[in-house]
Every structure is written in C-alpha cells, then in structure tokens.
Amino acid sequence: MSLPRPVRAVVFDMDGLLCDTEAVYRDAMTVVAAERGHDFPFVLFKSMVGLPSEASDRQVLAHFGEDYPIAEFNARVRERVAAACAIGIPLKAGVREMLDHLDALALPRAIATSSSHPSVEAHLGLSGVIPRFHAIVARGDYARGKPNPDPFLVAAERLGIEPEHCLALEDSHNGVRAAAAAGMMAVMVPDLLDVTDEMHALCVRIARDLHEVRGWLTGGL
Numbered sequence: 001m002s003l004p005r006p007v008r009a010v011v012f013d014m015d016g017l018l019c020d021t022e023a024v025y026r027d028a029m030t031v032v033a034a035e036r037g038h039d040f041p042f043v044l045f046k047s048m049v050g051l052p053s054e055a056s057d058r059q060v061l062a063h064f065g066e067d068y069p070i071a072e073f074n075a076r077v078r079e080r081v082a083a084a085c086a087i088g089i090p091l092k093a094g095v096r097e098m099l100d101h102l103d104a105l106a107l108p109r110a111i112a113t114s115s116s117h118p119s120v121e122a123h124l125g126l127s128g129v130i131p132r133f134h135a136i137v138a139r140g141d142y143a144r145g146k147p148n149p150d151p152f153l154v155a156a157e158r159l160g161i162e163p164e165h166c167l168a169l170e171d172s173h174n175g176v177r178a179a180a181a182a183g184m185m186a187v188m189v190p191d192l193l194d195v196t197d198e199m200h201a202l203c204v205r206i207a208r209d210l211h212e213v214r215g216w217l218t219g220g221l
Helices: 019-034 042-048 053-064 070-085 093-104 115-126 150-159 173-179 197-202 210-218
Strands: 010-011 108-110 136-139 166-170 185-186
Touching: 010 070, 010 150, 019 042, 019 070, 019 197, 042 053, 053 070, 093 108, 093 210, 108 150, 136 150, 136 197, 150 166, 166 173, 173 185
Parallel strands: 010 108, 010 166, 108 136, 166 185
Antiparallel strands: none
C-alpha cells in the first residue's frame, strides 16, 4: 500500500505510540482520584490524551472544579508513574522492527512529544531506543503544544526535511491534528482512543500497529 508522497523522514509521538505509558497514566489517575473519593471517568482521560500538561490540568479542573488540589493530584500521579518507569515501560508492538527498517532505508527519524525531556528518558531510557532517534523534540522546545503544529515543525526542521515529506505517527486525536496542521502525512496508530470521522479525514492512513506501517514504507519511497 503506497503513501501519497515519498517519505524522507519519520516523526514519532512517544506516549501510547512508542511506549505503553497512556495506560500507565490512566491507571495512576484513576487510583489517585479514588484516594480522594472521586471517580476518574475514562471520557475525562481521553480528553487529556496528547495535550500539554497545562491543558491537561485545565481538563481536570473543569471536571472536578477550580478548587480541586491539582498540584497534589499531579504529584501523586507522578509518584505512581515513576514507580512504573523504574520497572520499565513496555515498548509498543513493532517499535524495534520499525527502527531496524528505518536503519535499513537510511531514513532519519525524530520524536515529537508533549512530554518533557526528563519524561522521555524515564519512559524510554530502559528500553535503549533513545539513541536510535536523530532528534528529540519535547516540551520546552516549541512555543505551542499539540494540537498546534509546532512540535512537528520543529522536528522537521531539526531533521532537515520538509514537513510534507515527513510521515507522522500518532495515537491521539490532538497529535493527529498537530501533524496534519504541520502538513505531514499523518498516520493514526490507535491506542486508547477510537478512530473518528475526523481522524479518517486528517490521516493518510489508519494503521493497526507499527508492523503495518513498516510494511507500507518501501512502497512509499
């Protein structure tokens, strides 16, 4: 299955795309909210996926009220996530095979994430894959986070490839919106979020997993 334009670089989201952290955060938030006697509905979590931390905080406050102790909530969530990271966050299916294929094709690749650089190290460090990326674009490297295009535009600039020749791989709606706004070929690899009509309209393809994306790349060159 060919892609609409030649692929000269690949830009990956991190959480939910490279590693299984979205489920870790979901479970941590659910437990921490329950400690205060509150339910943490999945629809709330879904509204936060792919957003920068400040925007995620606004979603929590909009749901629980402006007096909700967001700093305490975040600190407890970070504790639980850090414990999971210390054990090691599993990579998503096909990550290593995808990177091997990109090596064989000599295609540059970057990570463009809403998370911080320390979070990239925490989430991916034990896996050993970080050195296999030519650029890491994280919070603090761009002016506006997803769903704005800035993270992807910075990634393209650092790779030295025009955005229209970059394949952008995302699991979140906000990430797909950002990649499409940057002019990249957006592919959604669903994790916890459903594929909507909007995602079909913004993406050049929807993939089952990274194994399927890898199979497209030779035909897309």
